[in-house]
Amino acid sequence: MAVQTRVVSIFFIQLVLLAVSGLNRVSGAGLQTGFYDESCPEAETIALKTIRQAISKDGIVAAALLRLHFHDCFVRCEASVLLDAAEEGDAEKDASSNFSLRGYDVVDDVKSAIEKSCPGVVSCADILALAARDAVRLV
Structure with missing residues (x-):
């Protein structure tokens, strides 16, 4: 009986370790410094300048x-927190947990400034990440 209990215990531990090891896989995709160096060389500089101006005010x-980026990435980092609602239905922006979010105007300013330099290149999700990164760096 003791041997059988021990075998079951070892099997269970191995099963748990196998399950946990599967959780440890991380995607290699993500925003990295210099990602837009070729496609939009001024993107990071423009974002930093715009964020610096907003923080000075x-x-x-x-x-x-930072909080806006957190709320977006809590679900997925796809900038859905920036979307306005369509005629029917609610947007993520309208969720009760997001009512007190601020900074949309600053993200819009960064997006507009980057779009003037290189239209259609930098995603809204990346702009939100750049804004959060630069905001943290500047304070």
């Missing part, structure tokens, strides 16, 4: 941008 915006 309102220092709280740095925390707001």
Whole structure:
């Protein structure tokens, strides 16, 4: 009986370890410094300059941008928190947990400035990530 219990225990531990090891896989995709060096060389500089201006006007915006990025990435980092609702249905922006989010205007300013330099190249999700990164870096 003791041997059988031990075998079951070892099997269970191996099963748990196998399951946990599967959770440890991380995708290699992600925003990296210099990612847009060839397709939009000024993107990071434009984002940093725009964020610096926004923070100089309102220092709280740095925390707001970080929080905005967190709320977007809590679901997935796909900038859905920036979308306005269609005629029917609600957007993620309208969820009760997102009512107090701020910084949308700053992200829009960054997006507009980058779009002037290289239209259609930098995604909204990357702009949100750049904004949060630069906000944290500047405070």
